[in-house]
Amino acid sequence: MLKAKNVRFAVKNHLLLDEISFAAEKGEFIAILGPNGAGKSTLLSYISNELEQKNKTVLFKEKLISQWDKRELPLHKAKFSQHQAGDITLEIKDVVMMGRYPYFDNTPSEKDGQAVEKWMEATDTTHLKNRSYEHLSGGERQRVHLARVLTQLENNIENKIILLDEPLNNLDVSHQFKTLEIIKNLTEKNNTAIVVLHDINLASQFADKILLLKKGKLVAYDTPANVLTEEMISEVYNFPCYVSVNPINQQPLILFGQNKK
Ligand SMILES: Nc1ncnc2c1ncn2[C@@H]1O[C@H](COP(=O)(O)OP(=O)(O)OP(=O)(O)O)[C@@H](O)[C@H]1O
Numbered sequence: 068m069l070k071a072k073n074v075r076f077a078v079k080n081h082l083l084l085d086e087i088s089f090a091a092e093k094g095e096f097i098a099i100l101g102p103n104g105a106g107k108s109t110l111l112s113y114i115s116n117e118l119e120q121k122n123k124t125v126l127f128k129e130k131l132i133s134q135w136d137k138r139e140l141p142l143h144k145a146k147f148s149q150h151q152a153g154d155i156t157l158e159i160k161d162v163v164m165m166g167r168y169p170y171f172d173n174t175p176s177e178k179d180g181q182a183v184e185k186w187m188e189a190t191d192t193t194h195l196k197n198r199s200y201e202h203l204s205g206g207e208r209q210r211v212h213l214a215r216v217l218t219q220l221e222n223n224i225e226n227k228i229i230l231l232d233e234p235l236n237n238l239d240v241s242h243q244f245k246t247l248e249i250i251k252n253l254t255e256k257n258n259t260a261i262v263v264l265h266d267i268n269l270a271s272q273f274a275d276k277i278l279l280l281k282k283g284k285l286v287a288y289d290t291p292a293n294v295l296t297e298e299m300i301s302e303v304y305n306f307p308c309y310v311s312v313n314p315i316n317q318q319p320l321i322l323f324g325q326n327k328k
Pocket of ligand 1: 102
């Protein structure tokens with residue numbers, strides 16, 4: 068579905084991504100984890116073809132991502148970025164409708180309107196539809212952009228990919244779980260999700276695979292049980308931890324800190 072082969076990316080002699088290779092299969096939920104500055108956002112932007120227009124190291128559906136038609140790719144791939152513009156002067160329903168821009172020229176169709184309604188409902192943003200964006204809270208803004216990105220992928224195409232950079236920022240616990248469940252539902256329909264997360268336990272609970280980064284290098288890429296070990300996590304995050312078992316789903320449960328006794 069998506070293959071990255073020896074991805075290398077440098078800015079002014081500073082190597083941000085160092086020979087990273089991995090393959091994401093259809094239906095997989097992949098969480099990218101790693102400390103601040105590890106290269107998580109850079110990797111997500113790179114595989115999304117935002118950093119190097121002649122990128123020859125990322126294949127999406129067997130074709131170089133840089134060679135995809137610019138109008139066709141947004142129907143198969145959507146990206147949620149960490150930093151959203153703060154000065155949007157539109158009403159919320161129009162912000163979400165931006166996700167349908169690849170589908171119409173001047174006037175949205177009924178289908179476009181239905182897609183907007185569907186994903187506003189799912190992201191719990193319907194009640195905000197006539198509000199102006201600039202006055203929304205951080206978590207509300209986050210959910211509006213999530214609705215926009217999901218609306219973009221509302222079509223009959225199979226095996227789509229969604230790339231999300233810290234989608235849980237500013238969300239309360241119930242909206243964090245709702246968001247992860249939306250992503251999980253997409254992957255259960257054979258779409259692929261690659262998601263940058265900071266919460267290791269949520270990644271452990273929801274992801275099929277963890278891609279662990281440190282200083283631009285891929286440290287591990289495997290199931291949560293194989294990646295989230297005490298040795299690996301305390302080494303990568305440079306912080307002591309204890310790994311237990313989450314009684315809800317039997318996945319690794321990471322507890323940070325040191326026993327002071
Ligand atoms: N355009 C750039 N020029 C120079 N350095 C950059 C540039 N973009 C990113 N970096 C540096 O590359 C490193 C990786 O950045 P990136 O944003 O990918 O990290 P991250 O793992 O997503 O971090 P965080 O968890 O803090 O969001 C950081 O040290 C950052 O300062």
